[in-house]
Amino acid sequence: MNLFNQHILSFAIWLPILAGVIVLLLGSDQNANRTRWVALVGAVISFLVTIPLYTGFQLQIGTFQFEESASWIPAFNIYYHLGADGFSVPLILLTSFTTVLVVIAAWEVITKSIAQYMAAFLIMSGLMIGVFSALDAILYYVFWEAMLIPMFLVIGIWGGPNRVYATIKFFLYTLLGSLLMLVAFIYLYHQTGSFALTDYYALPISMSAQIWIFIAFFMAFAVKIPMWPVHTWLPDAHVEAPTGGSVVLAAIALKLGGYSFLRFAMPIAPDAAHYFANTMVTLSLIAIVYIALVALVQKDMKKLIAYSSISHMGFVTLGFFMFSQLGLEGAVVQMISHGFISSAMFLCVGVLYDRMHSRQIADYGGVVNTMPIFAAFAVLFAMANSGLPGTSGFVGEFMVILAAVKFNFWVAFLAATTLIFGAAYTLWMTKRVFYGAIANTHVAELTDINAREFIILATLALLVIGFGVYPEPITTLLQATSAEFLTHMQTTKIPIISSVPAASI
Numbered sequence: 001m002n003l004f005n006q007h008i009l010s011f012a013i014w015l016p017i018l019a020g021v022i023v024l025l026l027g028s029d030q031n032a033n034r035t036r037w038v039a040l041v042g043a044v045i046s047f048l049v050t051i052p053l054y055t056g057f058q059l060q061i062g063t064f065q066f067e068e069s070a071s072w073i074p075a076f077n078i079y080y081h082l083g084a085d086g087f088s089v090p091l092i093l094l095t096s097f098t099t100v101l102v103v104i105a106a107w108e109v110i111t112k113s114i115a116q117y118m119a120a121f122l123i124m125s126g127l128m129i130g131v132f133s134a135l136d137a138i139l140y141y142v143f144w145e146a147m148l149i150p151m152f153l154v155i156g157i158w159g160g161p162n163r164v165y166a167t168i169k170f171f172l173y174t175l176l177g178s179l180l181m182l183v184a185f186i187y188l189y190h191q192t193g194s195f196a197l198t199d200y201y202a203l204p205i206s207m208s209a210q211i212w213i214f215i216a217f218f219m220a221f222a223v224k225i226p227m228w229p230v231h232t233w234l235p236d237a238h239v240e241a242p243t244g245g246s247v248v249l250a251a252i253a254l255k256l257g258g259y260s261f262l263r264f265a266m267p268i269a270p271d272a273a274h275y276f277a278n279t280m281v282t283l284s285l286i287a288i289v290y291i292a293l294v295a296l297v298q299k300d301m302k303k304l305i306a307y308s309s310i311s312h313m314g315f316v317t318l319g320f321f322m323f324s325q326l327g328l329e330g331a332v333v334q335m336i337s338h339g340f341i342s343s344a345m346f347l348c349v350g351v352l353y354d355r356m357h358s359r360q361i362a363d364y365g366g367v368v369n370t371m372p373i374f375a376a377f378a379v380l381f382a383m384a385n386s387g388l389p390g391t392s393g394f395v396g397e398f399m400v401i402l403a404a405v406k407f408n409f410w411v412a413f414l415a416a417t418t419l420i421f422g423a424a425y426t427l428w429m430t431k432r433v434f435y436g437a438i439a440n441t442h443v444a445e446l447t448d449i450n451a452r453e454f455i456i457l458a459t460l461a462l463l464v465i466g467f468g469v470y471p472e473p474i475t476t477l478l479q480a481t482s483a484e485f486l487t488h489m490q491t492t493k494i495p496i497i498s499s500v501p502a503a504s505i
Contacts, residue, residue, distance in 0.1 A: 009082040016046040020122030027115025039118035047096040062484030081136040086481030099125040102244040120150040137195040159240040166240035181220035204495035210272035217265035224257030238306035243350030250342035280321040287314030292421035319400040330399025337392035344381040344460040365439025377457040386423040391468035
């Protein structure tokens with residue numbers, strides 16, 4: 001047990017990767033049930049391993065906990081260095097939990113190359129936890145780039161008819177942004193002789209250098225979130241991805257960009273972060289308002305939810321760049337809540353698609369008449385996506401809007417329009433898909449959700465309502481870390497050049 005406690009993050013990273021390799025080696029389509037059960041056991045064990053990160057987390061400590069370090073490439077001073085704080089622990093738990101849902105959701109849906117599908121998500125889970133845990137720049141970069149491979153394969157192999165276009169676009173967007181991030185790491189390495197994140201935090205950097213570093217990080221992280229105007233890859237990727245791919249993409253992959261702003265761009269270049277704050281707030285508001293209007297005109301359910309994700313993630317960057325504790329904590333709560341709600345909504349679309357093989361809103365109507373239990377869940381998640389009080393979708397957005405009122409009234413006013421536009425596009429879809437008379441014979445032949453689907457949706461419903469009514473389990477994790485973060489952000493890193501008296505020259 002002591003060994004486990006000392007290396008808990010390593011277990012969290014490598015157990016799902018090992019489980020994925022085992023599934024690849026033991027699984028086959030001829031033994032489909034064995035493959036599914038091995039994958040599920042691996043996913044559940046991997047989730048259970050991450051729970052002590054929450055139960056053992058010391059709330060009063062704002063710096064990194066569960067640290068472990070070992071020399072990896074001594075010639076370049078590269079370390080296998082892991083650690084977690086209040087920002088990363090809830091995201092690690094969300095990642096491992098979502099992987100369990102994805103495995104269960106694919107139980108009867110994926111019938112070919114089952115082992116490869118399950119293994120891709122297990123391996124991807126470990127790699128994403130590595131991103132949330134890495135405290136060495138090169139280790140972080142390896143995990144960041146490696147997680148693109150299984151996602152690329154998931155969309156490219158099990159995706160829709162335009163999957164090749166979507167995967168190449170997804171890969172190119174994210175890869176090009178990441179190369180600029182690598183350039184920033186190399187520059188910082190030449191300044192410090194180290195790839196340690198803590199060394200970067202303490203490094204005095206001129207304002208001009210901070211601006212270029214921030215821009216390099218911005219290009220990598222803005223694409224991943226994604227922020228306007230580098231968002232166009234996401235709707236295409238969602239539409240072509242299988243249900244599990246859409247769930248992980250929305251619930252976890254988008255959060256990598258938001259988390260990385262907190263871990264790299266802002267604390268390494270705090271003066272530049274303040275310098276670009278108004279620009280970031282403007283881009284966030286464009287995402288919140290303009291992308292919500294784009295969502296209003298979508299005819300494909302997946303594409304509508306994809307644009308909805310971009311709009312909701314605008315609250316995340318808005319909360320970051322107001323530099324207030326309420327806004328910062330609200331942004332992280334929004335990331336966790338969006339993970340639950342977006343997962344649920346994509347799973348609901350998957351339930352309908354598995355039965356009718358269509359995501360077009362016009363092909364449905366009156367679903368509540370034939371699938372009343374499913375419709376109840378879907379409407380609940382639609383309400384949460386609209387920011388209904390009492391659901392987790394309300395908490396993060398409300399915290400960010402409250403912080404925005406103190407920051408600037410008009411920023412708060414524009415941000416609050418999401419409560420109108422979000423309700424408009426979500427309820428527009430809900431009304432046409434679920435309510436009214438049965439639209440056609442295909443809808444009339446639909447059958448309600450089975451026990452497997454009920455368990456998945458009921459679990460997410462409990463989380464959405466639970467954290468909407470009682471968000472404290474998340475907010476208490478964030479308080480010390482967010483206070484420490486803001487203290488660092490208020491300290492300039494521009495080196496002080498002392499003047500030399502003329503007489504001494």
